[in-house]
Each structure stands twice: as structure tokens, then as C-alpha cells.
Amino acid sequence: MGVDISDLLTRHQTTLKEQKGIKVSIDAFNIMYQFLSSIRQPDGTPLTDTQGRVTSHLSGVFYRTINLLDAGIKPVYVFDGKPSSLKNRTLEARRLVKEKAKIELEVAREAGDEERVRSLSSRINYLSRDMVNEAMELLDYMGVPYVVAPSEGEAQASVMCKNGLVDGVISQDYDCILFGARRVFRNFTMFGRRKVPGRNIYLNVNPEYIDLEENLNLLGINRDQLIEIGIMVGTDFNRGIQRVGAKTAMKLIKKHGNIGNVLASKNMEIENLDEVIELFRNPPYMAEISTDLKRPDTDKIIDFLCNRHDFSPNRVEPYIQTLNLSVQKNFQKNLDSFF
DNA sequence: CGGACGTA
DNA sequence: TACGTCCGG
Missing domain, CATH: 1.10.150.20 (5' to 3' exonuclease, C-terminal subdomain)
Structure with missing residues (x-):
């Protein structure tokens, strides 16, 4: 996915704590897909509420955002708008890959090949309009700002960084560098968490950043x-x-x-x-946006996650504690001047 | 993915 | 304390 210029780029290892105080734009679809493919049941299906609505992406947005805020990092989510028509071929290719995977998945299911079922289903992620809207609703309750890009989310996130609205972009894709992001953060999780590519293989993926100016200088x-x-x-x-x-x-x-x-x-x-x-x-860019945090609405978060989407209060409440605490600790000044 | 919880 | 396994909705 995206452009592969990784062989040319110089990176720096980092941690969330090390980046305390920065503001970042986040490619929202990028994050949601990451969680959709990884938070799954053993049989490969994503987690859902009792109504059958997928919730994996909500876990992702919720937990990841709070980890960032807890580290003193201010996120601004950026959602994709209408893709450029130049992307049509790529989108069609992706559709075909999914189509093919779906057929293979059926075969694997019939054959009872559990491992393959899991691996194939992690490739067939689909984000519906409703799923996207629910992620936005959750961000509203959390008081976290977001933008809907006029076109590519990565482009919007990158230009925000280029223009100094944020210090960096969180995305796995290198396109951000081409779109002019001054700094791109990858694998930006708590600490070098382990990842499961196939099944029982554990890889260390360390948080890192790539600095555009530095790389241009080094490459000449x-x-x-x-x-x-x-x-x-x-x-x-x-x-x-x-x-x-x-x-x-x-x-x-x-x-x-x-x-x-x-x-x-x-x-x-x-x-x-x-x-x-x-x-x-x-690229198409929306300039009039707010990147300010607002006070989180604890009741609405709990109602949304626990009552509407069947999250366990036992799991959600400690996070809300952390959310409120980190808002107090790290952002009180900003919030007071905002209200 | 990220946390809880078990075992060594 | 370190690490493996399980589970979440």
C-alpha cells in the first residue's frame, strides 16, 4: 500500500513519552484498518456488539487516542474524503484482491483450515459509512478534533503538518512524505509492541519517525x-x-x-x-479547521461504548479515568483558555 | 492491538 | 520480573 521509498529513508527510533507535548495529525482510516485486521476472534471475524455492528475500529480509536493523550500528545484525526480519480485503478485492484480473498476464505472455511481463515479474513476489512460515523461520534464525545479531508486523508494530514498546524503525521504509509509532511511517525504505539504477521511469529516494531528536511539533505x-x-x-x-x-x-x-x-x-x-x-x-486541502481539544464527556462516552455497543464498563472506566487525568495533567491550560 | 492474568 | 496465552464486543 502506498509508495515504497523506504530503502531511501533515514529513520529515528523514538517512544511516545519522548514526543510529549507534540500535536499530530492521524490518518484515521489507517488506524481503523490496523485495528480491524488485528482485533479479531479466533475464527477471524471482527468483534461486534449484540446488534452485529463491528466494534474493532472503535476499540482502536478509543484505546489508541487515550494512550496518546496519556503521553501528552495531542491528536487530530483526519478522515478520507472522495478519492482522486487518479486512484481508480488502485481501488479497483484492491477490490479484486478482496474478492479473491473472499473466495479463498470460503474454501479455507470448508476445509477447516483455521490458520488460513484467520489470515485471509484479516485482509478483508471493510469500513462502512456507519462505522466511520460511529468513530467520529466517539471522537466528539472524547473531545478530540477531527477533519474530513476534501480528498485523500493522507494529503490533508500531511499538508496540515507542512503548514505547521501539527508537528507530525501518524501513518504507516510513506505517501505522507511526498505530500510534504515534515515529520512522519510510524509504529507509533506504547512501546515496541509485538505484532503477529502470520500466526505465532512475533516481531518487534519500534516507533520511529522520518524527518523530511533531514532526508532531503542526506539524499541531496x-x-x-x-x-x-x-x-x-x-x-x-x-x-x-x-x-x-x-x-x-x-x-x-x-x-x-x-x-x-x-x-x-x-x-x-x-x-x-x-x-x-x-x-x-x-493536493486538495481544507484550511479552516480546529485542532483544539475539548473537555471529554464521560457520560456520553460510557453510554456510547457500554450501552450502545456492549463494551464492558470494567474495561472502559479505567481508560476514562486515564483520559480525564491526562486532560487535567497535560492540557488543562489549553482547555481553560479554550472555554 | 493492547491489557489481564497466569506461570516460571 | 519476564514472558506466554487468552480475550475483548
Whole structure:
């Protein structure tokens, strides 16, 4: 998913605590999908309330947000709007992959292959309109600000960072770097939590950040050139050049100066090149937004999670304690000036 | 994913 | 204390 320029980037290990005091934009869909694929029952189905409504994404938003606030980090969630038409091919490809996985899932179910059922179902995540609305409703009650992007959420989150509204973007995808985010945080969980890719394999995924300016300096290129490298590798909005990865793209840019010269030298073309460049340089962006925290409404949170969606009060209440405590501890000043 | 709880 | 396993809705 997204552009793979990871081989070129220099990262820094970090922790939540180390980032105390910063404000971050969060790709909301990115987080919700992460939790949808990982919080599941043994048979691979996501958690639901008694009405059958999926709740895994709500756990994700709730627990993750409180962990951030507890660490003194102020989040602003960014939801996807209408995708760019340049993304159509990618979206269609993803749809086909899911379709195929669904068929394989049926086969695996019939065969009783538990492991495969689990692995396949984690790929068939679907976020309905209702699920998204419920995540927003929960954020409202928590007093956490969010924006609906005019188009790509990652673009909105990144430009907010570029323009100084936030200090960084939390996302797993490198597209944010191309969209101009000055700093991108990845694996931004409590501490290097373990992850289960297949089944019983545990991997250490440490929180890290990537600094745009530093990377441009180290690579000796400007942002336009980095965008062009990404385009050569391939993004959600264009097919890249065959057999060209990040390292090769970098060499080509160094040799020819820009993507136009590279393509001319190979006598090749990239579909919608100018539009894709323009999209990364200047994506649709909503400027009039609030990034301020508000006081959480404890009663509404409990009603929403416990009464409406069958969360256990025993589990939710300690988190609400933490939420209120961290708001007092870290954000009281901001809140007082806000009200 | 992230926490609770068991066992060594 | 360290780590594995289970469970959440």
C-alpha cells in the first residue's frame, strides 16, 4: 500500500513519552484498518456488539487516542474524503484482491483450515459509512478534533503538518512524505509492541519517525525530486516504471535531474504524469479547521461504548479515568483558555 | 492491538 | 520480573 521509498529513508527510533507535548495529525482510516485486521476472534471475524455492528475500529480509536493523550500528545484525526480519480485503478485492484480473498476464505472455511481463515479474513476489512460515523461520534464525545479531508486523508494530514498546524503525521504509509509532511511517525504505539504477521511469529516494531528536511539533505535532492522518485517507483495514483525501485529511481534522478529527462532517455511515458505531480505538490486541502481539544464527556462516552455497543464498563472506566487525568495533567491550560 | 492474568 | 496465552464486543 502506498509508495515504497523506504530503502531511501533515514529513520529515528523514538517512544511516545519522548514526543510529549507534540500535536499530530492521524490518518484515521489507517488506524481503523490496523485495528480491524488485528482485533479479531479466533475464527477471524471482527468483534461486534449484540446488534452485529463491528466494534474493532472503535476499540482502536478509543484505546489508541487515550494512550496518546496519556503521553501528552495531542491528536487530530483526519478522515478520507472522495478519492482522486487518479486512484481508480488502485481501488479497483484492491477490490479484486478482496474478492479473491473472499473466495479463498470460503474454501479455507470448508476445509477447516483455521490458520488460513484467520489470515485471509484479516485482509478483508471493510469500513462502512456507519462505522466511520460511529468513530467520529466517539471522537466528539472524547473531545478530540477531527477533519474530513476534501480528498485523500493522507494529503490533508500531511499538508496540515507542512503548514505547521501539527508537528507530525501518524501513518504507516510513506505517501505522507511526498505530500510534504515534515515529520512522519510510524509504529507509533506504547512501546515496541509485538505484532503477529502470520500466526505465532512475533516481531518487534519500534516507533520511529522520518524527518523530511533531514532526508532531503542526506539524499541531496529537493522535494520535487523526491516526488518524482516516488512516481517512478509507483504510487496509488500511477503505475511506476517497470523494474525501478527506490534506489534505481534515485540514481536516475541524480543522473538526469528530473523525471522528464529520465523518461525521455528511456523513451518512456508515465500516464497522467503532470496531474500526479500536481497532486503531490498541491493536493486538495481544507484550511479552516480546529485542532483544539475539548473537555471529554464521560457520560456520553460510557453510554456510547457500554450501552450502545456492549463494551464492558470494567474495561472502559479505567481508560476514562486515564483520559480525564491526562486532560487535567497535560492540557488543562489549553482547555481553560479554550472555554 | 493492547491489557489481564497466569506461570516460571 | 519476564514472558506466554487468552480475550475483548
